[in-house]
Amino acid sequence: MTVSTVARAAALAGVAVLTLGLAGPAFAESTSQTDPADVGGASLTDIRKVTLNHGTEQVITKVRFTDLQETSEAGPSGMTIYFDTRPGRKGPEFRLDTGLQSGTDYQLSRVQGWTSPGEPLSCDHSLRLGWATDVATLRVARTCLGNPAKVRVAVKMVDLYDGSHPVTDWLGNPRSFTDRVAKG
Template sequence: MKLTRRTRTAVALAAAATAVLTSVAPASAETYSTDDGADATASLTDMRKVRITHGTEKVSVRITYPNLKKRGQAIQTVYLDKNPDRRGPEFALTTPLFSGSDYALVRMRKWKISSDGPIDCAYSVDLRWRRDVAVVEIDRDCLGSPDELRVALRMKDLHDGSHPITDWLGDRREFTGWLASGSPAA
């Protein structure tokens, strides 16, 4: 069978496209999403929906609340664990969930904050009052660029000072499953 010039060109382009598509697997972030339910209903800052994304450049945690307020007493902590052989997380980012506050990423050991002080690297907290959402983003370099990590979340509302309300994602000190960075898209 004799191939025409047009057919040879089409076959060559198809082969090149197939080679490119099969040699480069699309990388995307591994994501964990869940509903937390109304388990801390005495607080306006009860975690309801959580989405954690472990990308190739950053870790992003998006938490939806039923009624996030600019004035309040609630504090949110994102615990990050990258070493399954050590007890507890290696890092935590704690942020008040109200206006005029500051946040910090710190090192942890056995669920306690180390005395090193805040880590100097790129991380942010964005409190979106009108959408009732808190978004935490941490560069993976801050965490030593782990291939996998898992996350635990806690909200603590000190609304009356004597009866704090605590809301963990899942059970107390329970982590998500391990999330790989830049997993191939399904």
């Protein structure tokens, strides 16, 4: 091989690596929605951003807060994530309820519309509260949600720091959802 042939081959290989590296395989489709600091400083757990990833095996929802705290000096705060998996049906089909402090528990359950949850589901799901990053990360196996083609979420936070004046914050407007995300 000549020097110019080797140089051309190396250049083509470099272009291929850059092209494949930039395009890469898509393992999840996602959407993000920001939420303004809209509770007027009344809660450290003001919702600031939600990211939804719909992968081939699981649905991952990340909720960023103003200042997620491991402990509370007074009342606790909690979060509910509603999953809408059936576009033809009004309202969500699943919800996850959790506290936002250390030692809290969480449960995923079926719902019809926005009503009270049914029995807790025992399928594969997990929640991680990242106090250093101010992010709650929920992972739910797609099989838990009935292997939906598309999914969207609504997120609500309630802070009971002052029990006589609970602070409620929704991502966007009350009972509003993110965009629908197809499976990646």
